[in-house]
Amino acid sequence: GAGVSQSPSNKVTEKGKDVELRCDPISGHTALYWYRQSLGQGLEFLIYFQGNSAPDKSGLPSDRFSAERTGGSVSTLTIQRTQQEDSAVYLCASSLYTPVGSGSIGTDTQYFGPGTRLTVL
Amino acid sequence: AQSVTQPDIHITVSEGASLELRCNYSYGATPYLFWYVQSPGQGLQLLLKYFSGDTLVQGIKGFEAEFKRSQSSFNLRKPSVHWSDAAEYFCAVGPRGGFKTIFGAGTRLFVKA
Numbered sequence: 001g002a003g004v005s006q007s008p009s010n011k012v013t014e015k016g017k018d019v020e021l022r023c024d025p026i027s028g029h030t031a032l033y034w035y036r037q038s039l040g041q042g043l044e045f046l047i048y049f050q051g052n053s054a055p056d057k058s059g060l061p062s063d064r065f066s067a068e069r070t071g072g073s074v075s076t077l078t079i080q081r082t083q084q085e086d087s088a089v090y091l092c093a094s095s096l097y098t099p100v101g102s103g104s105i106g107t108d109t110q111y112f113g114p115g116t117r118l119t120v121l
Numbered sequence: 122a123q124s125v126t127q128p129d130i131h132i133t134v135s136e137g138a139s140l141e142l143r144c145n146y147s148y149g150a151t152p153y154l155f156w157y158v159q160s161p162g163q164g165l166q167l168l169l170k171y172f173s174g175d176t177l178v179q180g181i182k183g184f185e186a187e188f189k190r191s192q193s194s195f196n197l198r199k200p201s202v203h204w205s206d207a208a209e210y211f212c213a214v215g216p217r218g219g220f221k222t223i224f225g226a227g228t229r230l231f232v233k234a
Contacts (some may be wrong), residue, residue, distance in 0.1 A: 004164075031220060042125075042211060043165075043224040056221060091165070097220070109155075110222065112165040 002026070004113035006092050012119045013082055021077040021116045025094030032075050033110060034067060035091040043091065049075060050097060082120045089115040123148050125212055127225035134202050135233050142197040142228050144212030152214040154195040155222070156186055160208040168210075171195065182206070207232045 005024040013019050025032050034046040045059040049069045060066070064082075069075040079086055093110035126145045134140050146152065154171040169180025176188040186197045195212060209229045215222040 033220070033222075035224075040226075042226040043213075045221055045223070048220050050220070059221075093165075109167055109170060111167075112157075114164045 004092055004094050004111055006090075006113040006116050008116060009114065010117045010119075012121065014121050015084060016081055018078065018080045019082055019118065021079075021090050021092075021118070023075045023077070023092030023094075023113060025073060025075070025092070026111055027073075029094035029096055029111070030072060031095045031097040031110075032069060033093045033095075034075070034077050035093065036061075036088045037091055037115070038088040046077070046090075079118075082118075084120045087118055087120045089117050091115045123214070123223055125214055125223050125225035127210075127212055127228045129228045130226070131229040131231065133231040133233060136204050137201050140197075140199045140202045140206070140230070142210050142212075142230070144195045144197065144225060146193050146195065146212075146214045146223075148193075148214055148216075150216075151190065152216055154186075154188060155213040155215065156180065156184070156195070156197050157211045157213060157224075158182075158208045159211065159227075165211065168197070202230075202232055204232045204234070206230060 007022045032049040035043040037043050047054055047067050048056050051072045052069050064080045067077045093112045095110045124147045128143050156168040157165040158168050159165045168184050169178045171178045171188045178186050184199050186195055188195050209227045211227045212225040213222050
């Protein structure tokens, strides 16, 4: 089956422009995550969706960043008025999720997409 | 504060030599533990994970990791490294019953002939 896909693979934009990054999770995965990976850095958690809801938006760096998910599937990460420090690889991941309790584990293994490399000039 | 530390930014080993990549974590409770590998131009791939049970976990590509609660460590090992193992390796922790996974900064592995 298809894995997580992201588009575009590369995006070059000018400072001050808005950008939209797209993530298509694995079919049936209810949990979806966005991360940012800056050069030489680990992964920085941005936001998590369970279905269409985002229980935790605490990782979004500023109010210029927003994300939505529709139909429990595709998600878009929007960065408004981009700045040079936004340049990074943006990774999306999806996983199955089972409610905690009855021996279930909650979140499961995350499967990552190839990422979108964003360059802000 | 919750954190993951990978003390080695990069490591160089000879092909055929053994490998150990270190990972220490700080967490309020026993978390779920993961190792991921990121090859050049590739996405992150799960090598192995620890949820419970046997503290020695076997993964793909001949990797294993051992969870040591007393040391808050989850070191990754491989007995004999292949040139194709050259990549960046990330240790990660996630909460039981939660979702926010915390990643270390990564260790880049170089393999010399």
